[in-house]
Amino acid sequence: MDLEVRHLRTLTTVASLGSITKAAAALGIAQPALSAQLSRIDRTLGGPAFVRDHRGVRPTPLGLLVLDRARTLLPAMDALVQDARRLACDDAAPTLRLATTGTALAATLVHRLSHPGAAPATLRCVPDTARAAAELAAGAHDAVLAGMCGDALPPAAPGAQWRLVGTDAVHVVVRADHPCGDDVELAELADERWVKAAGDSCFGECFLRACSRAGFAPPAPSECDRTAGLELVRAGAAVALAQPYGALPDGLRAVALRGAPLTWSTWLAMRADAPDELRTRLVAAARDARREQLAAADGCRLRARGADRAVRPAI
Structure with missing residues (x-):
């Protein structure tokens, strides 16, 4: 058989x-x-x-x-059947299949790719970057947007080519009434409980090394999805290591770490046989999505500082 x-x-x-x-x-x-x-x-x-x-x-x-x-072959076979049926039906607007893992930029990227006349983009979350790259090489995706610890390189896969979108400093999310300033040394948060996103490549180890260089040993950070992590912060049970993108919910604020001891990189992978036009469009859209979300985060911090100055009594 x-x-x-x-x-x-x-x-x-x-x-x-x-x-x-x-x-x-x-x-x-x-x-x-x-x-x-x-x-x-x-x-x-x-x-x-x-x-x-x-x-x-x-x-x-x-x-x-x-x-x-x-787990690599089955998504590729499903994609093959979908593409074959689309071609047989003479579908003029094929779907752009985007996989994502470890990044907060995926939704903004899909929005930037969605405009009249363009192929509609679908989004699929994949547990880890290595699997996403293998599925891309097998034909299950057209592109992969992945976030990884700044010290790590994306995994190699036959026929997959990676482009760096950008590298940014990791921030810490705290409650709005947390006594720390908007720009702190990592050691100033030594007594905190920490939370981070699950499956962040080598980020957990890099965090512990950064803490060791700062002169303290934190408890092992909790790992959970973004929503649960922010709720822990809101409840005062932890501070969260976070990608520096977008606005935060009310009651929370982002704190910069002096010297950027932790960084996060965003990578975009496409197959080697991808058309040049698609490659150029995806890279430009990914970099625009990053700039948009960094600007949104900066605007949120400026508004928070303005509100703080407005309510602070004069001395």
Whole structure:
């Protein structure tokens, strides 16, 4: 038996649900039929993809390898089918497929790419940059916008070419009534609890090294999505390491770290065979999105300082 796309979908369904019974129900087949199919897949692979115990099913090392490849191949196959159907229907406005990971600029980029006569852009969030690059190389995306620690380089992938959009200093988000100034040394926040976005490449290690150079050792930072992180800051339970883009919700403000001990880079990847016109348009739109969001952040800080001066009593 040859391994087929439907077999990969079966394996990913079983892995995501962790149960043969639940997977059979989700796939709309009987449990004995699914067990028999898994046995045939195991024979094709040369070993078992899963082990079973009282908790359900878990991938073996072989299964993990196949699942990792399947997560790249399946989006590429879906993209192939969509593109083929679009071409068969003579669709004059193909979709621009943009993947994003680790950056707050994605929504602004999509907005800048959306104008009459242009291909509509769709956005897909990917857990990590390496997977996004692999999926780009496999044809699942037209471009990848990725944010990474300023000390890191984006992962290489066959046929994918990276362009640097820009590198910026990381800021700290605090409550509006926090006693620190708008420009502080990292050591001035040594007693704080910290929160950062999850999956920020090597950023966690770079943060701890920066703190060590500043003369203190912070507790390990919490990791969560942006909304949860800002709510922790609003509640006074933490301060947040953040990309310096856009305006903040009411009750919060951004603080600059003197000497920029932490930086964040935005990268744009496209396939090597991308048309020059598309490459030029995407790079320009990404850099414009960055400038727009930096300007919005600067405007927010100026307004906050003006309001602070307005309510501060004269001495």
